Amino acid sequence: MSVGTLRRTRGGVGSSARRVDGVPKVKGAFQYGSDLWAEEMLWGQTVRSPHAHARIRGVDIAKALSYPGVRAVLLAADVPGRKTFGLEFADQPVLAQDRVRYVGEPVAILAAVDPEVARRAAERVVVDYEVLPAVTDMEEALRPGAPQVHEYGNVLHHVRIVHGDPDAPADVWVEGYYETAMQDQAILGPEAGMAVPADDGGVDLYVATQWLHVDRQQVAPCLGLPPEKVRLHLAGVGGAFGAREDVSMHIHACMLALRTGRPVRIVYSREESFFGHVHRHPSRVWMRHGATRDGRLVNVYARVLLDGGAYASSGAAVITNAATFATGPYEVPNALVEATRVFTHNPPCGAMRGFGAPQVCFAHEAQMDRLAQALGMDPARVRLQNAMKTGSVTITGQVVRGSAPVRQVIERCLALPMPEEPAAGPRDPQALPGGAGNVSRGEGVRRGVGIAVGYKNIAYSGGFDDSAEARVRVFRTADGPAVEVHSAAAEVGEGLHTVLVQVARTELGIEHVTLHPPDTAIGSAGSTSASRQTMMSGGAVQLACRAVAEELFRRVRARAASAGRTLRGELTLADGRVLAAGEPVGEVDNYLDEPIEARRTYHHRPTQPLDERGQGDVHVTLAFAAQRAVVEVDEELGLARVVQLASAHDVGRAINPQGVEGQIEGGAAMGLGLALMEEVQLDGGRIRNASFTDYLIPTFLDMPPVVSAVVEEPEPGVPYGAKGVGEMATLVATPAIVAALRAATGRPLNRAPVRPDDLIGLAPPVASGPPPPAPAVPGPRPVPHYHGLDAGQQELMRPESD
Amino acid sequence: MIPAAFDYAAPATLDEALRLLRRHRHAKVMAGGQSLLSLMKLRVASPSFIIDLRRIGRLAYVKEDKGAIAVGAMTTHAALAAAALVRRRLPALAQAAEAIGDLQVRNVGTIGGSLAHADPAADYPAVLLACDGVVVVRGPRGTRKVPAGQWFTGLFATALRSGEIVVEVQFPILPAGTRSAYVKMKHPASGFAVVGAAAVVRLGRDGRVADVRLAFTGAASHAFRARAAEEALRGQEPTEAAVRAAMARAPEGVDLLEDLVADAAYRAQLVRVYGARAVLAALG
Incomplete structure (x- = not known):
């Protein structure tokens, strides 16, 4: 038996291991989807609708087709298979057939030898539209006689939750109306991919996405190909945040590649990217909270409207989330929630970081402040007094079985140090609202503090089994043992691939871990969304590693037995060695004459869909967060500056503490964006600010220091006790900042983003009439149904020609 | 994005530039290009011919001349912001130059280009008006001086006539106090x-x-x-x-x-x- 030098295995679970993709990204060597290139490649271009609602009388492609350098121009009739696709419901046409339902809807696609030719040719596609009346307001869409977006009406889905006695009396009532705007994910890498036709008549699609397998499930039927002939490979992803859950250029590039027999690349421009992906649903929320005189919540009513735009996307799941989280992380004995996801002729909305929770968190946290004010109580105390804990029952009747350290996140958040008060005298303008442009001496600047608490589910809910598969292989190299991990899980910038490597290191005691490129050659890993991948794919890698270790231990025992020895105690792995009862037995290397490989699938605990009263054990597990914001407002300019964000997060266990911190800061930035600047501005369904000059997102200059505390109460029954952390910071940042703005100005701000006009009283709070009546329950169908990999999609819209 | 194709000339003298401008009626004069190039990349502007003034070195200066601060049209924002004469005698002008865009823009963009372009949100126009400045232009019929109050005529519109180029901007030196x-x-x-x-x-x-x-x-x-x-x-x-x-x-x-x-x-x-x-x- 050889004896090697002991090398400690570094970078395992719990350490801030260096990101596996960090160095190439910092050096600019990382290949993003927009860097894809192939010899003889063609450039794809999309012709989009300029109208929110129109009938297509005809399309003349002759001029585009005859333009020199153009290789193909395709229309709806050229879609080889199913004409529609969609995440939950296949309602979205690959190319518009006889009708367009939003500005930016793809009507035609073409491929040309260079992008300039493609662009010019696209201008030569002549579409004859008959413009029809459009409905672009979510309340109008619910009124009788409104233009119908689909033949089945303007409601995708309605969720009613009846909990306890919705007529229960209370001592004190507060009422409010709230709105949040359409937010863009602002992914820095626009939609990008390349389709390469294969010899077997199939196609290889390299694409920046969040879930390769769900893409394939939508792409293959539209191409009329069996799934095995549509092979997807993950291209470098420049941010996702929900924007890459839906199919964008995937089917188009494949159609053009199959038609021309050449690789076709499609990369959206920034402007096109605003039309190329779904956005965060704009919301309108009416709420009424009733409490006892000593501040215990008794009864909550919530009416939630989400404008989903023209197609379903993941809207049914988003509205279910918004409904189930509508009352916040508090014990609420009686509640009635009516939540409707509406169709309009606006651009489609779907998944974005927080997935329905931010919209209601903005409302319920404003309500908690109102309640505190009505009761003359401290806002933190009202929240602490009503905080959920393990054993609490949610408004869907779900018993919270896992860790629920709501009190702890609030207390830890409030214990974080406050920023220093500004010194007397003139201040550095860079530190004032508006930065260098403030040009005051800081005399008209008012400070305010606000807090918010929120929660959200980890992984998919409502009975869906979004399992994750991984394959792990251990083999010998000249440098000692090495591990290869194969998972289809998409690294979208959040650090998942580093987490998978950390898991393998910890489980196998081997530091040298490489990742096989993610593709559909392995089973699904589920989506990189819903804060689920650390738990799900981390769990799959853990299972596969343990299976590998089992085989390794079998070999160790067999060899010992053949040498006439019996190994006592439990076998373990550490630092490249096998140990028995903690004592070294030998090097792992010595047992790898044949590599060891195992493939395993991780499933989370089963859940249930909501029943007709909105009751059910619907969510796998829950994560909580509290945020405190300190803001300053220039009361003449109406400009605000966030001075500090302090937050405490329930993460179960931090697999990579630095990664957790990064998620908290990045998520807070996105929440700050929605609080102060980010809004996709629509005018009759047309996006007015489809550029980063006009759609503002926070920069370094806008971001304050973020101080954070991590509450680690391991979640029972999940790998390492780790919950996800991707979304919680986003949903609490917006209400905390707006609460701070209310405190600074004394104004009842009820819409995010808050504009300067709102802060200086040039615009009154947004007003509303009474909430629209709820549609009949359980209809109209469809009911929410995550389409599983085996379940298939529901047909809302029949393909017109098959 | 990439601009549409165009022809390009970079004359060494102002006279040559004026001759080219006479010959190519639809040519666009480019000074620093910090506004024009953006418009071209967005395809808002697609000039077929560009006359680039950057080789004409004699148009970049800041000097005191007959009771005024005379600024050559090709003076960059950065040079103007740093000029001791401007900082001392007309802080508003230095402050405006310093507040333009970012460092890269200030190092390339020019006062003449900015005033000829007349973006409604540009910084110099306010200073030019508040100081009663004068824009000096040269064209086929020689040199003429346009008072600030007559220079801006509308959105992206000025008193500059076809065939003319901005050569200098004059700011009267303010009385002491x-x-x-x-x-x-x-x-x-x-x-x-x-x-x-x-x-x-x-x-x-x-x-x-x-x-x-x-x-x-x-x-x-x-x-x-x-x-x-x-x-x-x-x-x-x-x-x-x-x-x-x-x-x-x-x-x-x-x-x-x-x-x-x-x-x-x-x-x-x-x-x-x-x-x-x-x-x-x-x-x-």
Whole structure:
């Protein structure tokens, strides 16, 4: 038996291991989807609708087709298979057939030898539209006689939750109306991919996405190909945040590649990217909270409207989330929630970081402040007094079985140090609202503090089994043992691939871990969304590693037995060695004459869909967060500056503490964006600010220091006790900042983003009439149904020609 | 994006540039190109011929000339902001130059290019108006001087005629005791002025405002003098309250711009606030 030098295995679970993709990204060597290139490649271009609602009388492609350098121009009739696709419901046409339902809807696609030719040719596609009346307001869409977006009406889905006695009396009532705007994910890498036709008549699609397998499930039927002939490979992803859950250029590039027999690349421009992906649903929320005189919540009513735009996307799941989280992380004995996801002729909305929770968190946290004010109580105390804990029952009747350290996140958040008060005298303008442009001496600047608490589910809910598969292989190299991990899980910038490597290191005691490129050659890993991948794919890698270790231990025992020895105690792995009862037995290397490989699938605990009263054990597990914001407002300019964000997060266990911190800061930035600047501005369904000059997102200059505390109460029954952390910071940042703005100005701000006009009283709070009546329950169908990999999609819209 | 194809010439002398301009009627003159190139990349502008002035070195200077600060048209914003003469005698001009775009833009963009382009949100126009500056142009019929008040004629429109090129900008040197300042709200992404205000103020022996000129950019289709506010302030004690009271009249009679970043009501507020802050900054 050889004896090697002991090398400690570094970078395992719990350490801030260096990101596996960090160095190439910092050096600019990382290949993003927009860097894809192939010899003889063609450039794809999309012709989009300029109208929110129109009938297509005809399309003349002759001029585009005859333009020199153009290789193909395709229309709806050229879609080889199913004409529609969609995440939950296949309602979205690959190319518009006889009708367009939003500005930016793809009507035609073409491929040309260079992008300039493609662009010019696209201008030569002549579409004859008959413009029809459009409905672009979510309340109008619910009124009788409104233009119908689909033949089945303007409601995708309605969720009613009846909990306890919705007529229960209370001592004190507060009422409010709230709105949040359409937010863009602002992914820095626009939609990008390349389709390469294969010899077997199939196609290889390299694409920046969040879930390769769900893409394939939508792409293959539209191409009329069996799934095995549509092979997807993950291209470098420049941010996702929900924007890459839906199919964008995937089917188009494949159609053009199959038609021309050449690789076709499609990369959206920034402007096109605003039309190329779904956005965060704009919301309108009416709420009424009733409490006892000593501040215990008794009864909550919530009416939630989400404008989903023209197609379903993941809207049914988003509205279910918004409904189930509508009352916040508090014990609420009686509640009635009516939540409707509406169709309009606006651009489609779907998944974005927080997935329905931010919209209601903005409302319920404003309500908690109102309640505190009505009761003359401290806002933190009202929240602490009503905080959920393990054993609490949610408004869907779900018993919270896992860790629920709501009190702890609030207390830890409030214990974080406050920023220093500004010194007397003139201040550095860079530190004032508006930065260098403030040009005051800081005399008209008012400070305010606000807090918010929120929660959200980890992984998919409502009975869906979004399992994750991984394959792990251990083999010998000249440098000692090495591990290869194969998972289809998409690294979208959040650090998942580093987490998978950390898991393998910890489980196998081997530091040298490489990742096989993610593709559909392995089973699904589920989506990189819903804060689920650390738990799900981390769990799959853990299972596969343990299976590998089992085989390794079998070999160790067999060899010992053949040498006439019996190994006592439990076998373990550490630092490249096998140990028995903690004592070294030998090097792992010595047992790898044949590599060891195992493939395993991780499933989370089963859940249930909501029943007709909105009751059910619907969510796998829950994560909580509290945020405190300190803001300053220039009361003449109406400009605000966030001075500090302090937050405490329930993460179960931090697999990579630095990664957790990064998620908290990045998520807070996105929440700050929605609080102060980010809004996709629509005018009759047309996006007015489809550029980063006009759609503002926070920069370094806008971001304050973020101080954070991590509450680690391991979640029972999940790998390492780790919950996800991707979304919680986003949903609490917006209400905390707006609460701070209310405190600074004394104004009842009820819409995010808050504009300067709102802060200086040039615009009154947004007003509303009474909430629209709820549609009949359980209809109209469809009911929410995550389409599983085996379940298939529901047909809302029949393909017109098959 | 990539601009459409165009022909290009970079003459070494102004005369050659003028000759080229006569020959190519649809040519576009490019100074620093910091506005033009953006428009070309967005395909808002697709000129077929570009006459680049950057090889004409003699147009970049800052000097004192007959009671004025004379600035060559090809002087960059960075050079102007750094010029000791400007910083000492006309702080508003240095402040405006320094507030333009970002460092890269300031190192390449020029005052002549900016004034010829006449973006309604550019910074110089407010200073030019508040200082009663003069734009010197040369064309087929020789040189002519256009007073600031006649230069801006509309959105991206000036008194520059076909075949003419801006060669110099003159700012009269302010009498001793006259003070100036330029302040702006910078668009967070573009750096242009959402509203910019230039103030030139002189206090009399009695300590009251003897003379004031106040001009705004970014607020309307082109820069304008706020004469009603000037009138209201003249003869007043220069207290903060008096300045603010006078500024209530600053947006009077102006058709304010509305865009994604500011509606008309908010722009009016910005005009009032930045007007006051400019006057107070000038008074020091």
